[in-house]
Amino acid sequence: MLEGTKIKTPSQVSSIFDIAKDTVLFLLLSCYYILESLFWTLVPNALRPMKSLKGDVVLVTGGGGGVGRQLAVKLARIGAKVVVWDINEDALRNTCSALRDEGYEVASYAVDLADRDAVYKTAERVKKEIGKVDVLINNAGVVFGETLLELNDKAIETTYKVNILSHYWTVKAFLPDMIETEKGHIVTVGSVAGLLGTYRCTDYSATKFATVGFHESLFTELRAHGHSTIHATLVCPSYINTGMFDGVTPRLVPMLEPDYVAETMIDSIRKNEVNCIMPGSVRYLLPLKCLLPSKMCWDLMHRVMKGPQSMMELKRKPQAA
Template identity: 85%
Template sequence: MSMSSDRFAFSANSGDDLLVIMLESTKIHTPSQMSRVFDIAKDTVLFLLLSCYYILESLFWTLMPNAIRPMKNLKGDVVVVTGAGGGVGRHLSIKLARLGAKVVAWDINKEALQKTCTTLTDEGYEVASYIVDLADRASVYNTAEKVKKEVGKVDMLINNAGTVFGETLLELSDAAIETTYKVNILSHYWTVKAFLPDMIKSGKGHIVTVGSVAGLLGTYRCTDYSATKFATVGFHESLFTELRAHGHNTIYATLVCPYYINTGMFDGVSPRLMPMLEPDYVAETMIDSIRKNEVNCVMPGSVRYLLPLKCLLPAKMCWDLMHRVMKGPQSMMDLKKKPNLA
């Protein structure tokens, strides 16, 4: 009988202990959950208030003419421009030099690079030039070290170089696909890794990533090119996030996404709704965006209002808009093919 009583007493005590544990657990978790809800509500309200400020600030700066807007001074800054031998790169190099920047021109084409350098020296500007194969990681790193030793700390990096072969997927050689990726996106990793640490040490720097509207909308005969330009968008956004998360607020990042540019890269293409952009205009707009420390620059500006449609409209409707109204695939069918790689 006594054993039974003991068992009953033990069982009763165990029940009380369990009840106490459950109550204590409730006491512990309830304030924590309430605290989390309060924090979320507080941060959401703060976000909404700041959003009003951000929108008004953006409208204010958008409406303010560049002539009276404070712009970043580039005088004395060392600026590396990849693909400086021709097209937008050449125009960028000339315009940056005229603003007082010390241009470091990179290109794989020796003759084209020499033309850019000759133009600058004839105008009395100092320029440093380097023959670089961006598809070769070792070449990028070695050249970056030369720049640091011979020119000094780089204040701005403009990853402008790009290549396109203009073939459908089944026509593209494996070598062409790999080259497109190496030049259009992988080289960005090597250049940024080479120059960003010094920017962080000095607390001053600017990374400019040249993407494309083809990196926002998939384009016919550009499975390699579009994919790499989509990658540049992700690269820029992730890099921007890392810089801000670690408090590097004085290291700026700008993504540039232009429409077709009349540089020869897209020879034969005849867009239906908008004419090709001229390289001089693109370079001028890029530099204005850089000097404003803008995060995104889409050219022409009207394109950014069309981009949300691909997520909001039915897929068949998007295709009909692209195929029937814009005639995007048809315009790309006349693209002159580039020499393919074996």
């Protein structure tokens, strides 16, 4: 009988002791983590351990063009079994033709990531026809480049469905197999616009902010449940020269080339990095957003970086009907 049993609660002295003990342990481990990070930052990739992706099934969404196509080509060249998803069938054929011309096999699926049922059905096809996905790269994204009042409702919904909601459907489809085999890697492609709000991107920036939260929460869940062999990497590049931000002329941060972004992403995956920000210099500007007065941040963005002015030159994209 438990009715008369008193539940013993930790004494205040015991709680203070536990907090002090955990804090000291944290500080000691922090020294190690900082030194480890500095060490691996200084060691060239050629001299550090990098996991092999040879033979792994790697699925790339939005693989028909831009960074996605570069990822597919580079992954195939290092021996990965590449699976490409894209809504554009012509772009899919071009990517597959380029890979087959080099002698590589590639599987391609035309799928609308804005359609949840289509994502789940295509995921089942991949598992039956190709096998378990080892690395999932949620790369697909859309941008319309309008101010809030100029965006139509359908465009806003499409941006959310493609840029963030599809991540839920793909991860839910492929993560259980990764957990079962205790091997996997999920790559969430966000953006610097998901770390700093951007002019004419109320829809795009918001979805990319959501990808950051999605990645951090997913990483927490995996670690809390002991799935340390399943890795998660968040990739946040600045403007990429793929046509998505055609017309934008950044003042201080150079436009990134798709080849460089894809190469950096693959290196980050092979190093099991948790965060990958491009260019690296942006990493040092981000803390200023929280540390500096808001008016000072605005002047830095408006007068020095001229972020809003550069986005005013973005060529508008056709909005969803």
